[in-house]
Amino acid sequence: MxxxxxxxxxxxxxxxxxxxxxxxxxxxxxxxxxxxxxxxxxxxxxxxxxxxxxxxxTIEDCRSLMALYQDESRESAQVKRIAEDHLHRIDDKIAQLQGMRATLAHLVSCCAGDDRPDCPILEDLGAGEADCCKG
Amino acid sequence: MxxxxxxxxxxxxxxxxxxxxxxxxxxxxxxxxxxxxxxxxxxxxxxxxxxxxxxxxTIEDCRSLMALYQDESRESAQVKRIAEDHLHRIDDKIAQLQGMRATLAHLVSCCAGDDRPDCPILEDLGAGEADCCKG
DNA sequence: ATAAGGTTTCCAGCCGCTGGAAGGTCAAGG
DNA sequence: CCTTGACCTTCCAGCGGCTGGAAACCTTAT
Known part of the structure; x- marks a missing residue:
């Protein structure tokens, strides 16, 4: 082939x-x-x-997993550890993205999205706090 | 400074x-x-x-957002579009990660994680299907 | 003979930094 | 005045995981 x-x-x-x-x-x-x-x-x-x-x-994970796959005398604990570590990395990433998503979705919902310049998204980025929910 | x-x-x-x-x-x-x-x-x-x-x-988003921030005659719709596009990219990424997470969590839960070589995680990667739930 | 579609190698670039080397500058202490 | 140490400068290289493109070679069909 x-x-x-x-x-x-x-x-x-x-x-x-x-x-x-x-x-x-x-x-x-x-x-x-x-x-x-x-x-x-x-x-x-x-x-x-x-x-x-x-x-x-990751590629390095793949290298390890392949080595374990070929290794008849492996212990499944070794594989599991790699997978669990990766699972934690994924969970961290999801949490991080969900945090961003929450803030962003809120800002988007506050923005009129019309032809006027006023924009809570830019206000937040500029000031470090959302004005759209105050007073 | x-x-x-x-x-x-x-x-x-x-x-x-x-x-x-x-x-x-x-x-x-x-x-x-x-x-x-x-x-x-x-x-x-x-x-x-x-x-x-x-x-x-992204950096390019930041460049655009900064330009809009400085631009008094911007339309908030321009900002909102950038933010919404980004929101969709985030949602896509979250969905992708959650898909991975589901598969991975299942495989991890099926793996004994002991000193024996049998491992449903490797079996799945090797065969393209999880054996751990069959028969 | 030639054209089209494989294949090879090598080099460069993507994103958003980050590390390190080699050197210039400044303020404090002896 | 000299040294020390903290700061600053530039430049180049590398991270991960590919991806694109150039230039050249191979194979098959017409």
Missing amino acids: NIGDVARLSGLPAKTIRYYEDIGLIRPKRSANGYRSFGDSDLHRLAFLGRARALGF | NIGDVARLSGLPAKTIRYYEDIGLIRPKRSANGYRSFGDSDLHRLAFLGRARALGF
């Missing part, structure tokens, strides 16, 4: 697959013409990577 | 303030010795930027 084939099958862009080889996540063979030659196991690894990335794991 | 003073007052790192000058968000004067010399209006702009960035606006 050439890179285009595994790209189609794995759903990953060819560019990304070359990048994954660059950073050592996969090691496809080479054909006589210099083309990368992917076997089923390469495709399997790429699919694994695609799913791990889709869950938001 | 030197850069360290405005850094303390605005809460932004000096590095970031220099960067903001580089990309044209602020234009502090220079003292005879070459040091940046910040006035109240610079500090005000930095505080504005800090709050806009804390709400997750």
Whole structure:
């Protein structure tokens, strides 16, 4: 299989697959013409990577997870720790975004959005406090 | 005021303030010795930027918002559009993270996390489907 | 022979900083 | 006057995870 084939099958862009080889996540063979030659196991690894990335794991997490995946003597606790850490990072990020969302949604709801210049959004950014709910 | 003073007052790192000058968000004067010399209006702009960035606006959004802030003849609709677009981007991101979170939390809850190698998390990443809830 | 579609490598850029090196400046203390 | 230390300057490189583009090579079909 050439890179285009595994790209189609794995759903990953060819560019990304070359990048994954660059950073050592996969090691496809080479054909006589210099083309990368992917076997089923390469495709399997790429699919694994695609799913791990889709869950938001970092590349370094993926490297660790792949190593554990190949390691018959792993302890599931090792995997779980990585996943739980990641889960906490996601929760932190969600909380942060929800905080932003709340403030922003409030400001947006206070803004007339018409042709006049008065704008509680800009007032808030300028003053550090929302005027739209006062007095 | 030197850069360290405005850094303390605005809460932004000096590095970031220099960067903001580089990309044209602020234009502090220079003292005879070459040091940046910040006035109240610079500090005000930095505080504005800090709050806009804390709400997750991109640098380009900040540039637009600052321009509108200075522009007496703005229409609040222009501001509101920027804020609403950003709100939608935030909502998309939250939704994406919550999707990840749901899958991940489920997998984590299925993983024993002990010294045995069996791990539904790796099984899912390897196979593209969770085995932990079947049969 | 040529054209179209793969593939290769390499280099640069995205965002928003952040770190570090190498040097200039200033105020306080000996 | 000299040193110390805190501050300031510029410049260059790197983070993560790709992504775009250029220039060249390979394969297949006409």
